Amino acid sequence: MTLQAPEQTVPPRVVLLDIEGTTLPVSFVHNVLFPYARKHLTALLTERADDPAVVRAVAQIGELAPGVAPAEQLARWMDEDAKVEPLKTLQGLCWDVGYRQGELVADLYADVVPCLRTLHEAGIVLAVYSSGSEPAQRLIYGYTEQGDVTALFSAFFDLRVGGKKEAQSYRAILAETGWQAADVLFLSDVEAELDAAATAGLRVCQIARAQDATVPSQRHPVAPDIAQALARFGLSGNGQGVGERAASC
Ligand SMILES: CSCCC(=O)C(=O)COP(=O)(O)O
Ligand SMILES: [Mg+2]
Numbered sequence: 071m072t073l074q075a076p077e078q079t080v081p082p083r084v085v086l087l088d089i090e091g092t093t094l095p096v097s098f099v100h101n102v103l104f105p106y107a108r109k110h111l112t113a114l115l116t117e118r119a120d121d122p123a124v125v126r127a128v129a130q131i132g133e134l135a136p137g138v139a140p141a142e143q144l145a146r147w148m149d150e151d152a153k154v155e156p157l158k159t160l161q162g163l164c165w166d167v168g169y170r171q172g173e174l175v176a177d178l179y180a181d182v183v184p185c186l187r188t189l190h191e192a193g194i195v196l197a198v199y200s201s202g203s204e205p206a207q208r209l210i211y212g213y214t215e216q217g218d219v220t221a222l223f224s225a226f227f228d229l230r231v232g233g234k235k236e237a238q239s240y241r242a243i244l245a246e247t248g249w250q251a252a253d254v255l256f257l258s259d260v261e262a263e264l265d266a267a268a269t270a271g272l273r274v275c276q277i278a279r280a281q282d283a284t285v286p287s288q289r290h291p292v293a294p295d296i297a298q299a300l301a302r303f304g305l306s307g308n309g310q311g312v313g314e315r316a317a318s319c
Contacts, residue, residue: 091259
């Protein structure tokens with residue numbers, strides 16, 4: 071049997087989680103969520119033109135793409151899978167209707183909820199960092215097959231703090247929360263995001279899901295699921311060396 075040493079002896083106090091490709095299959099985002107938003111976005115722009123969130127998003131589109139019709143610019147961004155705030159805000163508004171009407175239910179990976187529940191009970195702080203808007207993140211965890219699990223999370227970060235491939239965004243999260251960089255473990259499937267988080271001093275591990283065919287990182291620790299990532303960082307079920315923060319997933 072091969073024993074793998076934990077990445078560091080002191081386990082993290084905070085686990086910061088990406089969504090797409092980490093807790094939720096990429097296919098759910100690209101084959102369910104994005105098409106749903108694409109289908110409903112144009113109607114949303116007209117039917118909710120007075121909604122302050124829509125007004126603000128349309129104004130942002132005007133600043134980012136002057137002279138382009140909002141619906142046209144949104145279509146371009148969706149084609150490119152651009153991570154821009156007004157698109158993410160408006161997609162979130164579309165999904166809000168879909169979840170409330172029972173048309174959408176977040177298809178989280180099976181290991182996610184049991185694992186996060188155990189961590190939460192062990193006193194580990196859980197937080198989300200996704201390009202999807204904070205309301206969209208809350209919807210995902212509010213409408214899962216296992217029910218509403220948003221209470222497991224202490225904080226939700228979106229593009230308000232910056233892009234996920236920028237080290238400055240992770241520094242902004244640390245500044246806002248007061249967390250120490252070395253206490254935070256960031257889990258993501260995207261190597262460039264891990265690079266940025268590591269540059270800001272966070273501990274990182276790639277989640278390389280077989281279902282998503284994630285290409286394993288050559289630069290960072292890699293695990294096939296969240297439970298095995300946590301075990302690498304001393305948050306495993308055997309409790310060795312992690313005291314009250316021991317977690318079993
Ligand atoms: C939070 S809802 C859907 C995710 C999304 O809109 C997206 O662009 C994926 O972003 P991530 O940062 O989670 O890869
Ligand atoms: Mg991801």
